[in-house]
Amino acid sequence: DTEVTQTPKHLVMGMTNKKSLKCEQHMGHRAMYWYKQKAKKPPELMFVYSYEKLSINESVPSRFSPECPNSSLLNLHLHALQPEDSALYLCASSQGSSSGVAKNIQYFGAGTRLSVL
């Protein structure tokens, strides 16, 4: 099983709403990632969790708040978003190892299509 499951598939929210995106994997992976992808552009890294600790934050605005409650689950909490935050949000995971996560395949979920009105 190489599945990364993201919910919901689609989300529409107003600028004053609070919502969360969820990502789950049961492959025993210890690294998990959030990416943002605008239309016709490549994905851009937002956050990396390695062994449930935040290891990379690509200077993402604080209205995006990641959380990794356990090794299988990754959340992205959204608050006071702007219309320009509308995008496809992709979650990925990869194996962790003593030699680091860098060498391993990243498996992606189907994404959450977010629209901010």
Added chain:
Amino acid sequence: KQEVTQIPAALSVPEGENLVLNCSFTDSAIYNLQWFRQDPGKGLTSLLLIQSSQREQTSGRLNASLDKSSGRSTLYIAASQPGDSATYLCAVRGFQKLVFGTGTRLLVSP
């Protein structure tokens, strides 16, 4: 800063043709290079991963090569089919993160 470019940006071919997609990167200090496929509005499907010590990888009709010293990779698709129509992305893995290329939109017509 790593920059990844893919050429061509778009490609349209008739069914059955063999084709080559190109990926170039500016910093050769990479751990690996991964090729992905993305259907419109969907997530990414990993096709092939080449470690920095490898020269090529094959999976079915797909063959990917890597020349790290020159900063280039190619994805060869044999006997293309309409189902191959998608955007193909290459991504290079440095110490910190995966950097994606600009993508090639492929259309294979029956």
